[in-house]
Amino acid sequence: MAKLCLQLALVGGLVVAAAVAAGCGGGSPARTRVPAASPVEFETTSEAFAPGGEIPPVHTCDGENSSPPLSWPEPPPRALSFAVIMDDPDAPGGAFTHWLLYNLLNWTRDVPEALEKVKQPASGGFQGVNDFGDIGYGGPCPPPGESHRYRFTVYAVARLINLQPGASKEELQSAMAGQILGQAELVGTYARPAGP
DSSP states (O other), X not given: OHHHHHHHHXXXXXXXXXXXXXXXXXXXXXXXXXXXXXXXXXXXXXXXXXXXXXXXXXXXXXXXXXXXXXXXXOOOTTOXXXXXXXXXXXXXXXXXXXXXXXXXXXXXXXXXXXXXXXXXXXXXXXXXXXXXXXXXXXXOOOOTTOEEEEEEEEEEESSOOOOOTTOOHHHHHHHHTTOEEEEEEEEEEEEOOOOO
């Protein structure tokens, strides 16, 4: 986090200064006041699949298991960072987390395809631990013959998230509580062929 804060401080500017004040101070991080209204909806898309469409096998456990590209237009005002949570709400044991990406800086408008599976990708942000127990993206891998939905939710957050890389979904959700200005959701589907 210290390295990220130093990079922010060197860039300069009012938005960056606010980001430093909100998420890079010593001790307890300053809390940005967020209106009590519901988060504003915005849009996220992927060049890999249409909303509600099938996720290509290259982005699943049957292919290269690489993350799909994501993009979004202008988010709600005052957002200082973005987070991405991908999960499977149709998993037998409840929502299964496939991907956690957070502390993308507020000028970010996309996530590149095949993001490296490291705690701090070169393109920015931190990655957390998915429910496979791995850092980074773990693609769809439903039981053969079953079609599952996969939700990619992008959150516009009012501050930098005070978490180190490698956080869990529960830690990320707790850190974002009361700080979400808006969110966008893209849903894709995937079904593995049934066995013989």
